[in-house]
Amino acid sequence: MSEPLASHSRHRPCRVRDVPRWDLDTEIAIVGFGAAGASAAIEAAGAGARVTLFEAASGHGGTSALSGGEIYLGGSGGTPIQRSAGFSDETEDFYQYLLMAGGPDADAAKCRLYAEQSLAHYEWLVAQGVVYKNSFVPQRIVEPFTDDCLLWSGSEEAWPFCESARPCPRGHTPQWMGLGGGKFLMDALARRVQALGVELRFDTRAVALIADDANRVRGLVVREGGVDRYVRARRGVILCAGGFIMNKAMLQQHAPHMLRANTPIGTVDDGSGILLGQSVGGHAIHMNEGFVTLPWYPPESLIKGIMINEQGQRFINEDGYHGRTAQMILQQRGTRFWLLADGGIFKEPEFSEFAKLRIGAAAESWEELEAELELPAGSLTATVALYNRHAAEGRDPLFRKQPKWLKPLTQPPFVALDCRIDFCTYFTFTLGGLDTSVRGEVLTASREPVAGLYAAGRTSSGLPRWGAGYSSGLSLADATFFGRQAGLAAARREPAGDGT
Numbered sequence: 045m046s047e048p049l050a051s052h053s054r055h056r057p058c059r060v061r062d063v064p065r066w067d068l069d070t071e072i073a074i075v076g077f078g079a080a081g082a083s084a085a086i087e088a089a090g091a092g093a094r095v096t097l098f099e100a101a102s103g104h105g106g107t108s109a110l111s112g113g114e115i116y117l118g119g120s121g122g123t124p125i126q127r128s129a130g131f132s133d134e135t136e137d138f139y140q141y142l143l144m145a146g147g148p149d150a151d152a153a154k155c156r157l158y159a160e161q162s163l164a165h166y167e168w169l170v171a172q173g174v175v176y177k178n179s180f181v182p183q184r185i186v187e188p189f190t191d192d193c194l195l196w197s198g199s200e201e202a203w204p205f206c207e208s209a210r211p212c213p214r215g216h217t218p219q220w221m222g223l224g225g226g227k228f229l230m231d232a233l234a235r236r237v238q239a240l241g242v243e244l245r246f247d248t249r250a251v252a253l254i255a256d257d258a259n260r261v262r263g264l265v266v267r268e269g270g271v272d273r274y275v276r277a278r279r280g281v282i283l284c285a286g287g288f289i290m291n292k293a294m295l296q297q298h299a300p301h302m303l304r305a306n307t308p309i310g311t312v313d314d315g316s317g318i319l320l321g322q323s324v325g326g327h328a329i330h331m332n333e334g335f336v337t338l339p340w341y342p343p344e345s346l347i348k349g350i351m352i353n354e355q356g357q358r359f360i361n362e363d364g365y366h367g368r369t370a371q372m373i374l375q376q377r378g379t380r381f382w383l384l385a386d387g388g389i390f391k392e393p394e395f396s397e398f399a400k401l402r403i404g405a406a407a408e409s410w411e412e413l414e415a416e417l418e419l420p421a422g423s424l425t426a427t428v429a430l431y432n433r434h435a436a437e438g439r440d441p442l443f444r445k446q447p448k449w450l451k452p453l454t455q456p457p458f459v460a461l462d463c464r465i466d467f468c469t470y471f472t473f474t475l476g477g478l479d480t481s482v483r484g485e486v487l488t489a490s491r492e493p494v495a496g497l498y499a500a501g502r503t504s505s506g507l508p509r510w511g512a513g514y515s516s517g518l519s520l521a522d523a524t525f526f527g528r529q530a531g532l533a534a535a536r537r538e539p540a541g542d543g544t
């Protein structure tokens with residue numbers, strides 16, 4: 045007869061004295077087999093530690109396997125692909141860009157370490173079996189439909205980013221035909237995890253941490269086949285369980301504005317990693333921040349258009365990353381937004397089906413279009429007239445869009461691409477999580493490490509922590525690189541003995 049389930053909770057630890065028995069004994073217990081967990085496991089096992097990986101799903105991958113697999117890489121003069129495309133990416137430029145992308149509270153230590161070691165991280169990824177084609181896509185796209193590699197994947201060329209850091213494309217997509225290179229990335233990492241002899245426990249969910257009275261983490265309670273098992277983790281526990289975009293109550297509490305975006309993207313992402321960390325004193329930061337996007341370009345000619353709100357006003361330089369535009373949309377009043385284009389630049393967006401992007405109105409004059417959109421008389425027309433006057437002079441004194449994207453919008457027909465927030469598909473995932481050191485140690489509110497506890501990926505608040513600065517590839521860069529740091533740090537920690 046199976047014993048009744050104890051009432052373990054992600055919100056409070058199971059105390060060591062309450063552990064009825066140790067069912068499993070390992071050195072490092074990792075929660076979650078996405079990019080962060082796999083990278084942590086590879087480094088920890090490679091350093092000689094005994095590692096057990098617990099995954100709630102029946103296979104590896106997590107959200108990482110659904111992704112484009114694009115990783116933000118550069119610095120140290122550039123990866124071979126950047127150099128071959130004619131770019132030299134200096135570490136200082138990369139660092140400055142990461143700082144800006146991280147926003148007003150960027151983690152300077154993480155940005156510095158990643159900028160300095162990103163080239164070595166590229167080499168590490170290649171050594172794990174991730175293949176990159178030596179090719180560059182010069183046009184502004186979201187993700188390649190081909191197997192090409194290097195992309196402009198952020199706001200590198202746009203103001204204000206271009207003023208602090210010399211622009212360089214840094215998005216590296218694995219050689220995989222079509223969208224969804226994340227599966228290829230995860231399969232490569234998973235093969236390596238298996239080759240290193242990591243013990244894998246699928247269909248097994250972490251339900252509580254085990255800690256002593258001083259909140260030193262000693263292990264984990266996992267639920268497997270409906271039975272609670274008590275896992276001793278002698279060197280530590282690494283939480284890599286993703287973010288909390290699927291947990292509506294947490295969104296309501298921490299990031300209610302993100303509920304305006306209608307399409308959460310992820311798999312489990314129920315916040316369990318963050319809650320487990322908080323249960324022993326881990327401090328969660330930037331919980332209000334998230335990635336949001338509406339992929340309104342490509343084609344890149346649409347970047348020459350102007351984005352307006354329902355007051356008929358511009359609010360952003362349209363040449364930044366599409367996620368930056370969407371982030372600014374989220375912060376506007378009202379739900380109606382349009383991208384205005386003229387006959388010279390308008391082409392159907394490549395993701396029109398996917399993102400439900402449709403023409404909201406078309407007319408032979410801007411006045412007619414304004415009336416058709418039922419905007420206050422003179423609002424849209426004044427915005428377009430001012431923009432056109434400046435564009436003809438090759439400048440945008442209001443929002444500093446770069447000259448290469450400036451063109452007066454004077455050629456009929458005039459088109460309003462409907463970007464309504466309550467209709468189009470706005471994709472979103474969370475960026476807030478546990479505060480961690482550069483070694484992946486989970487930190488308390490006073491930034492002391494919680495002994496024996498590490499976190500990485502979207503369970504932590506890492507390089508990407510500001511929606512308005514997010515660049516494609518930053519989440520997986522952070523998950524893989526700082527997952528590795530957590531794995532190494534845990535493997536170096538002195539193991540706890542039987543009496544502790």
Ligand SMILES: Cc1cc2nc3c(=O)[nH]c(=O)nc-3n(C[C@H](O)[C@H](O)[C@H](O)COP(=O)(O)OP(=O)(O)OC[C@H]3O[C@@H](n4cnc5c(N)ncnc54)[C@H](O)[C@@H]3O)c2cc1C
Nearest residue numbers: 076078080100106107108111112114250501502517519520
């Ligand atoms: C369509 C799409 C495209 C994207 N494209 C990119 C891109 O190109 N580049 C980029 O940088 N980012 C991209 N992202 C974002 C990126 O994929 C994620 O932010 C990143 O993969 C998170 O990695 P992770 O290791 O933290 O989490 P995950 O990969 O989600 O791994 C977490 C794992 O933990 C498991 N788990 C959760 N709770 C528990 C529990 N209690 N017990 C046991 N296991 C648990 C989950 O099942 C999951 O397998 C994209 C996302 C999507 C959805």
